Amino acid sequence: MSSDTPQNLSPAALRQRIREGHHRGNTSGYAQGFVQCNLAILPADWAADFLRFCQLNPRPCPLVGMSTSPGDTALPPLGDIDIRTDVPSYRVFRHGEFVEEVHDIRELWRDDLVVFALGCSFSFEEALLADGLDVRNVSMGVNVPMYRTNIPCQPAGAFAGDMVVSMRPFKAADAIRAVQICTRFPSVHGAPVHLGDPALIGIGDLSQPDYGDAVTVAEDELPVFWACGVTPQVALEKARPPFAITHSPGCMLVTDLRNSRLAVL
Template identity: 85%
Template sequence: MQDTVSPAQLRQRIREGLHTGNTSGLAPGYVQCNLAILPADWAGDFLRFCQLNPRPCPLVGMANAPGDVALPPLGDIDIRSDVPSYRVFRDGELTEEVSDITSLWRDDLVTFALGCSFSFEEALLADGLEVRNVSQGVNVPMYRTTIPCHPAGAFGGDMVVSMRPFRAADAIRAVQICTRFPSVHGAPVHLGDPALIGIEDLSRPDYGDAVRVDDDELPLFWACGVTPQVALERARPPFAITHSPGCMLVTDLRNSRLAVL
């Protein structure tokens, strides 16, 4: 697929089952979102979890009411079909991955759209920096860590991070650029030795794909929107749905609107 496709065109292709892979680099210029869908009686605690943990869970939008499948501020969206791949959790356990959740939809479900690092990748690329997962054409590597999140009700656990390697001077520039985007994870939460945050082997990510890290490069780690999936596993709600890692909701909201100048 051409990366110049518009958000609406991309969502239509996803809705028709013509695109089921990751969305990194697609619809440049537009915000992509992580997804969490929960029953209404769990939504309050999850909202509080996002408010307490804005780095991994930056809230971009949410449904107006339980059962709503639209997210009007973010585009002409049907949340049941406009994400390439969904993960379905029952009692905190991942039970299946599907490309459409229409048959699973319930009137008590509340949708949360959370900021995604794919938005700040565009700013890094625009500054002339190489984003390794983009240049290699793979999904960004993501890792579970030992960095604790602030709990809210039953939701808690440790942060998931995404990793991109840079040479030292470029790493400094990457930090400066991403600081301007707090709504899509902001600056890195760690750089350098991965063992200090509980990552044993960069070549074996928990989600996504491994990328090359050269000897003269530092790994930079950003808070990641897969963190809510870890929180769901811990909270064990009877039913929940998320995006599959790397398979985002592409919105009509422009990345430039999220920048803090």
């Protein structure tokens, strides 16, 4: 395998490609071995309530890092990062409404913005693959399917809403193994929140994800659902801050932090 394949790219090399506009798609399977993060960027006067929302809802919003002061564009503990350029695609919200998707936020940057980096399920996918499990979105080469549910989050200030989940199908024995593996990774969503009938958590049709791409689910497989870092986007829609930026679903911030550091042995 070539050293510049997606799997073997270093996080710094991948971020450089993203910064230069050479990669704008999802990051699943890239820079294997390293933590990928969901992103939420908010004005400072909204940051305390959002931090509390993350603390109250650690499964969908596991906090990995945040900026040390408003206006900082770097996240030193996570790598040599410029948060304005190093994510393949960003979503911009105004008063809770999604208004545009962009690949660079330098022109939108403000001195009062606070950055939150949240754990991502792409990190535990590596552990599932290492155990020989078929992670369907990876084997199909598509973005993981994500769905809005009726599972309520704990509110904090104006932030509230229902959880978003990601789904990967497994045979029953493999689903049990997936639970065992992911329990070791509480900083990147941990164990699944639901197995089986999607209607029980408010999902009507697995072939129509709210975000990402549909994957095949065989008759002898169970859909397995994990809390997803797109949940903050639902909370932003509810809270309606005047301005906010997130990652586009599947397009993550790839850090220099190793996945192994997040495992609980």
